[in-house]
Amino acid sequence: MSRRADAARALGGRTTHTTMARTCGIRIGPKRFELVVLEGGAKKHKVVATARGELPRDGDESAAAKVLRDALAAAKAPVDDVMVAIDIGLGAFRTHKVQLSDRAKIEETLKYDVEGEFPHLAIDDAVVDFEQLDNAGDTSQLLVSAVKKEDVRRVVDLLAKAGAEPMEVELEGSAVYNAANAAGLLVADKAQVLVHVGEHSTCVVIVDGGKLREVRAIPFGAHGAATAAPAAGAEGEPAPAVGADEQQRRLIVAATRIRRELARSVAAARTANPLDDVLVCGLGAKSLLGEPILDCEVKLLEVFGAETGAPDSDPAEHVVAYGAAVRQLGGGAIKASLRREELRYSGTWERLELPLMVLSLLVVLGMGVWYRGLLDDTHALKADLVFWRDSARNLLVPEAKSARVGNLAKPSPDFLKLVEGFKNPANEALPNEQIDAMQRMIMAEVAKMKKDLGRDAEMVQPQSALTGMAAVLGVLQAESGRGTRPSLRKLSATYQQGKQGKGDFVRVTMDLTFFADDVVLATEHFEALKRTLREQPWFLALDDKNPTKPLETSQGMSITGLVVDVDCTKIPAGNS
């Protein structure tokens, strides 16, 4: 419910019903309850269910709640649209004049204005309600009622246990008035007395010209006074059985006493119009009928008509419940509110919405802080990477203005366009992506140039005859250091393309003379040269099929067509 209940309270207890609303009015007295379920609108409605019963007398709230729950269920009462009227004996009434006319301002100050008028109540423990009887200029005449908070709380808790959510709580007086008003029984040119007889108290409402004038509570009801309830048994014990004759006798005694009290009230009533009728309802109301009270005719307060339908039995007992239900339908002329100060009963959402709001605000705040932290971290990292990116750009790209030489001596126009684009604020690429882009572009250009130069892996370059020749001559040079004295006469080095699965190589062909003291020593030097050549990692083959020839001087030997095949790919770097 409870947005609806809150809204109803905000509107002064009135719920706006459009079509075929269903409400429940309950009167909860010290011993009994009555409920009426209405369906329809404020002006036109009908009774769809009624119930009444006795409440456990031993103060067992669980049992009382069960009785109420069963009754509500049996009547199919709308448990979220309930109005409660409580015993008039729980309230105290005063008329009070204030120099204010605005209801809101009156509410702000009234409670402590009237504190002295309710000496039997601790004002902080009481709910103070009021009704504006007259309003002349800046002055208002109020009917002030006060009820102990604990009494209101007890009723609300009881109904909550029974599964109902009372929208509002009022005293029987306002419910009786609302019932008579809804039934059209109040007349403009007369004064009337409305009486509801409860268990231990009787509610007297003086109405003058159709307007509420005064409310009184007579501390005596159909079951006698509250302190001398004859029907009450000891705690935990069932009430003693009372015979029909005894009940009749008690009713007569009660009626006599109530009539006497009513006569006093009627006599004391100061009304502008002549008092005409005394309209009675409640427990044993019929016992008050028959004789007039101070010339005022006593009649039953008959609020149920053919249009509304009537309870199955004793409609006079259901008048207060009817008045409460009518008010809940929006038909109440008086909007008493005894729940104005208490912690209002709320539904799940109502109870949770404030903590949820705080929690959700904290969550969104936390998320905001987290997101802001991420943005800060990202910004800091971006700044770091921008520094690296700009440093890389400065190191790579030459600048004529500052005579800066870059690692890229001649950057391509595409590369210059790329790095220039880094300055564009619309460029959303991250700095690391921009560094990668620079790298990718240079790699692509390097690959293209390698291809253009024939240095790519797909095309093997021919081996260098110069390198192969230098390798062989290097060995010859080394042998010279060991006493060999070679002398070249003819030298050729030719690149040979590999065939039949063999790799490329360089063929070095030499005619040379070995000088020595004699032919044998020269031959040894030649053999040593061949051995050394064969030990080289790049050595492939050696052909010395041509015979050696001693020199004419016998101081050496010569050889022609000495062939050495060299694999230049195996020549260590730096030796080529």
Added chain:
Amino acid sequence: MGFFKDMNLARGVVLASVLGSAVLGWLGWQEQAKLRTLEAAAAKPEIEKDMVTLMTLGHEHTQLKGALDGQSGAGSDDIQSYVRRQATTPRVDLGNVELDKDVKQISKGINDDVYRIYFRDKDRSFDRTRLTNFLYMLEEGSPRVKVTEIKLETADKRLKDHEVPNDLWAFEARITVRQRTTTP
């Protein structure tokens, strides 16, 4: 639904906060992914490695660009000019050399342009230092040029085996420029 039916400030704040949290959560999730990428990229070893790679590539780019520019294209006229230029550099100073071009197909799409380098006067001779400098300069000046054949013979044709020759040599060489004829 009861929550929306009885909307009030508190519920509005809850609703707005939930929506706001969802939006912030989504944005934060994306930002966190970006942050992780940046953290990985900005890690010192990683960024230093990237910088070293960039600088190395820059050097290589410069060298290759220089090589391309120095060679100035792949036409035979350019190669011949290149050879003649190298023949006249200091410490080589061979003078005018003759060049004949021959083209050999090595494999599909790859040709060898072979240039024979010789002197019109077959009796011209040079010392070893100038000749080897020339051959070295040919390869050093262009990464595309390879010396694929060298023929050296003592200038004195009547030299006996037991005689020590002068350091004067008749010379002939071939260089090869291997290149693609079509895009593979």
